[in-house]
Amino acid sequence: MKEELLIEEGIVSRSLGKFSEVVLEDVTDCTECSARLICKPRGDDKKIIVAHDPFGAAPGDKVKIAISGSTIFKSAFLLYGLPVLIFIISITAAYSLEFMFPGDELTSFVIAILITGVYYAFFSFASKKFFNFPNPKIISVSRAKLNY
Template sequence: MKEIGTVRTLRGNNAEVEIKRNSACGDCGACHVSKDQSVMLTTAKNPVNAKSGETVEVEMQFANVFVAAFIMYGIPLIAFILGSSVAYYLVGSLNLRWDQVLTSFFTGISLTVIAYLLIRQVDRQGRFSSKYQPVIVAIVEKKETIPTPMEKRMGN
């Protein structure tokens, strides 16, 4: 998955890159950019030593996009389903006088929150950031671009 962006700031071996949302972008939400926003900021590895203000080509391995999406959405979903199912079964089989449906729902929600907190903690430790981080692969010449309909509407 390749995108063209502009380097905004440098941070050691990384660069903060502003990428304009293109017309092929859907509404998957992977980039956390709403329909009303025309740009997103990302931190990318900078092995080509791009300077601030340069236009660059940023790449993220397609397989890594799916793995990152699974980490952020799949693991919490599995935690919710597993928590709800186990709680539903346990409340029913142990003859507890708790509401079986509500207990299983809140257990599932609780495990989903715990899964997100664990993912956040692991990410802060740096286990995800380097492997799933985009990489600047080339510095490109800035060309005259034709604004997309969204950019025209946004006044960019």
């Protein structure tokens, strides 16, 4: 079975050893792209991504990066889907345990928010240790030409 790969082009802004910081080229399709979850916009609306660099790209080099669609799906589920499920289950459970929490819907809502917050705190601390998602990878490099 063939895996879907999303390929983007960009320019290396910084070399970080085995990784490089890549500024992605500005395209109009970013608003509808599912890969925008892994991009981090800066103040000047440039999208930056840290990619595994097996080629040793230098700042200024034009590169192509690739990431699998399944990685994006897993990330989106852990960041958005699972918290929604946790919120719905916890608000339902808190509301059904009304005899323990003699409040109203507001109490159930606050409890659900707190439980969802605990999930996000756990996820932020444990994501690098337990969830080993592969980084995007540089698949080709066009070396920058130096003008002397």
